[in-house]
Amino acid sequence: MLRKFREERLREIEELRRAGINPYPYKFNKTHTTQDIKEQFQYLQNGEVTDKRVSTAGRIMSLREHGKSAFFHLKDTYGRVQAYVRKDKTENFEFFKDHITVGDIVGIEGVVFKSNTGEITVLVEKFELLVKPLRPMPEKWHGIKDKEILYRQRYVDMIANDETIKRFRIRSEIIRLIREFLNAKGFYEVETPILQYLTGGASARPFVTHLNVFDIDMYLRIATELHLKRFIVGGFDKVYEIGRIFRNEGISYKHHPEFTSIELYQAYADYEDMMNLTEELVTYVVEKLFGTLKITYQGHEIDFTRPWRRVKMRDFIKERLGIDILEDSDEKMANFLKSKGVEVDIQDRGHMIEKLWDLVENEVVQPTFLLDHPVEISPLAKRHREDPRVTERFELIIFGREMANAFSELNDPVDQLERFMNQLRLRDLGDEEAQMLDKDFVRALEYGMPPTGGLGIGIDRLVMLLTDSPNIRDVIAFPLVRPEGDVDIEDLVENEALEIPTDERRERA
């Protein structure tokens, strides 16, 4: 069927060429989006006709032919608008009837009216075929449900499912609003290396690659933190970077090896300031997007109304599990975890504390600042001014997920070096996620970094929350999937001299 369909289409394209019609024309002057048309002509009464001319373009998603007339819907970035062709009104109506069908991308020009049934419609006077696809469109009513197609061929998902285009529009909008907010506050957007000699700023396993020109292995960054702080050392007061982070770890509904973060640093600020900034930034985005601070995620109401709850990590775990992560012995924690059936790979107090938190994180649903993490799990955060066993750190937790992480940044180079050395001890214990010693970073701190507040937000998780998406892959346009078998396009090519090789990625597999 597919083969036959493509052959028929290729024949039709040849036919068009012979008739002097270019099936792949160069441009079309589109004056209105589908949304513009629907907004500007909302006021029309049913059956009311205007003489207002518009031109628009998009893909034909549905077609209802009636002999000497036809209705169809055009889809673009913003949605769909109906159009109407008629033998007595549309130039070249016969061409439409013979050659235009669902899936074609066309440009139309005409006047706007509202149908008797109340739908804003363009009465087409002229139209132009802009491309004739070789493949059939997905089913118009059910769209695409097969997750494999959604992820591997996102373009098909976007064609078939209007919500998908909308979701990625919102993603773009969220990032735009974050920039708008920070730029207005005087932050500079900067860029730091993705290729790094050694990598740090987070506990994660890095990707390794090779730089030919120096013949050395390099890492893809696992965070932007250590370089952004160098900007602060150098004299920038407020910087941020939005960018791709790479962590060579598992894939789950909330993890993806390649994801997007924003980190920002503000000199002369502490984590209290960062909490206020986080509240302000997130509520700015939510309010601008939805006009309200209450949203629904997977059937649960999430209320962003300020101020958000603040709870110390120690208090929360003690309340839920009866374990005091500051006072109780390693042995008591180990026994407790064992009784819960939790395995701890690395025998270290910090790792046990992380596991304890994992047991209770799902109990936090509404936006909550989890405060004052122990020093051993926060190697880049400054010690708390009132209790040196913990740090001035918070994580923003929503719906059991870490959405943001922030500290009063550690700027004492001696303490920082000690923290790094402790991380090296963990490496020796087999913890491949422990941080590497970045001597240049310590050297930078020796030149003096002002007191600084820093904040990192996981953009993908924020987008999941604000688009009601259950899986992080739903908000990453082209998520990782295992390489598929060879993609069959051979029979499209008539020229036998053109030998199409098998997909390279399959060869490597």
Add this chain to the structure above:
RNA sequence: GGGCCGCUAGCUCAGUAGGUAGAGCACCUGACUCUUAAUCAGGUGGCCGUGGGUUCGAGUCCCACGCGGCCCA
């Protein structure tokens, strides 16, 4: 890594007890000048994920593998 589920037409899905492969949409032909899942009549379309096994006979039962999903680690 472990458990469970799925893979049938371009898409969404049926497939009984192991006995010649089905529907809707899409596509092709025809009718139809306000339809909107348009309607009506006719038609085309299948490596049933891949490989092996059991059987007179496998989409269906068994084994292995591939890809995907969900849950757990």
